[in-house]
Amino acid sequence: MKKISVSRRFFLAGAYAILVIAALLCVLPFINLLAISFSDKTAVAAGRVTFLPIQTTTASYRYLISDHQFLRSFGTSLLRVIIGVSVQLLIMLPAAFSLSHSKDQLFGRSFYAVYFVITMIVSGGMIPSYLVVAKLGLIGSFWSMILPMAVPVYNMIILMNFMRSLPKELEEAAMIDGATPMKTLISVVIPISKAGIATVMLFCIISHWNSWFDGMIYLDSVSQYPLQSYLYAQLRSIDRMMREMETNYEALAKLVNMRTTRAAMMFIGALPMLIVYPFLQKYFTKGLVLGSVKG
Amino acid sequence: MLLPAVVFILLFSYFPLYGVIIAFQKYNPTTSFSSTWIGFQNFATVFLLPGFTRAVVNTMFISFMKIVAGIVFPVMFALLLNEISIMWLKRSIQTLIYLPHFISWIILGGVFKEILSTDGGIVNTVLSRVGIRPVFFLGEKGVFPYTLLFTHVWKEFGYGTIVYLAALTNIDPGLYEAGMIDGAGRWRLTWHITLPGILSIITLMTVLSIGSVMNAGFDQVFNLYNTAVYETGDIIDTFVYRMGIEQAQYSTASAVGLFKSGVTAVLMILSYYLADRAAGYRVF
Secondary structure (H helix, E strand, C coil), X not given: CCCCCHHHHHHHHHHHHHHHHHHHHHHHHHHHHHHHHCCCHHHHHCCCCCCCCCCCCCHHHHHHHHCHHHHHHHHHHHHHHHHHHHHHHHHHHHHHHHHCCCCCCCCCHHHHHHHXXXXXXXXXXXHHHXXXXXXXXXXXXHHHXXXXXXXXXXXXXXXXXXXXXCCHHHHHHHHHCCXXXXXXXXXXXXXXXXXXXXXXXXXXXXXXXXXXXXXXXXXXXXXXXXHHHHHHHHHHHHHHHHHHCCCCHHHHHHHHHHHHXXXXXXXHHHHHHHHHHHHHHHHHHHHHHHHHCCC | CCHHHHHHHXXXXXXXXXXXXXXXXXXXXXXXXXXXXXXXHHHHHHHHCHHHHHHHHHHHHHHHHHHHHHHHHHHHHHHHHHHCCCHHHHHHHHHHHHHHHHCCHHHHHHHHHHHCCCCCCHHHHHHHHCCCXXXXXXXXXXXXXHHHHHHXXXXXXXXXXXXXXXXXXXXXXXXXXXXXXXXXXXXXXXXXXXXXXXXXXXXXXXXXXXXXXXXXXXXXXXXXXCHHHHHHHCCHHHHHHHHHHHCCCHHHHHHHHHHHHHHHHHHHHHHHHHHHHHHCCCCC
């Protein structure tokens, strides 16, 4: 049997300790948030809440349910994820499939490669992008959050690399049987690309759910905001109250109420990601490695 | 089958690229893309603004710290995780440390304002118990860049760890056996086999991160900063935002944006070239 030396034991104990502490540090802020959201507001204001709720109450969640705009923004975000990710997949899948072919099979492949990679290197920046969206008449429209994000080039490349690694024989067999490229994609390539598609879908879902800046600058009113933009607006107004706090007692009273509500809001805002992520994690590690480190 | 992708990229990536010409114009909102040509005047105006130089310096300082920490911490954690033989623990730790990556800076901004606050924030509460005076993590200009660094590392180190961990599992176990037969201890194995084994990945990730020198993290800074820390915390992107979106100075803001984009493009081309030379990495 292998015996473990004393110094090795010390080392391992240290390694485990560091890793467990780091892992805890990554979740404790969320637990603190959760505890605050379920605590009584006066306990929170007194700084007594750490990782367990004090005088447990669901008041802040009841308040959130009565906040129509919060619910509407939550709905907008869900809709945005569903439509946005569908649009991305509809465009990306055929494009990645085409690009996964060699230079001989796809006329102009080198041109397309350069065409797409350039957009990863240079961008017009914030203001010209805003002006293009404005020119297209998308300001104030739901589609201003969908269309500019329709082709995530990096994800498309991950998909392309994934499709490239598939056995070519299946596709050739489908072609010989007379299937069109679209038919081949739908009935041969997509069914065997599930892991790759799941990875990319996870990235797309996350980027749509977490986007807030586009909603904030492209939409006209808070009533159209997706959840993250709405949260931004809310947090800003709380900040403003904090600044006025010293002079304005009314603001102070409001703030005490807001702190637990804010925690509840942030927790609900993070919740879908906390739920989705563990399910797709096993694909995601594979996909990320595939996309970033390839020979 | 490529057509939709090509069209959307044309619309939302190439049109804005063409749109940067407004950086050379006196922008007129009514005629937009056909305004008066004034050459480099916008650049001259902008480069003389004190806020601009400050933003460039801050951007480079913050992103440089982030790049270094973004290599050191993930490599360290990958090495430590690699030593763990209890699989369920290893997997749970991985799951937990990637978690923050998936949460937006809107929410994290709120979380950090909450836990770092000077009245009742949990971090300062703990500090005061051990006798340290409260620290204004988000309001003291000397501290703010480091708050940015720590919160960034906190959010992203787990994500970076995956890549190195994957590289570690690809090292040929035969090398370790050979090393042990030759009488090498753990540290020597790590130094002579593990590190050289992942060196190419470390080089690759370092080289690729050169391209992000001008990106100090808009989402993060925007959600954490305030006027008290502009001096050390204002970065190019937040500067462009305030100038362009808040004050509607489209032309000058685009000039700053173009400056940033130009430097980034040069750095990225350089880094892709180096990555190809050093590790045979190709994007496409």
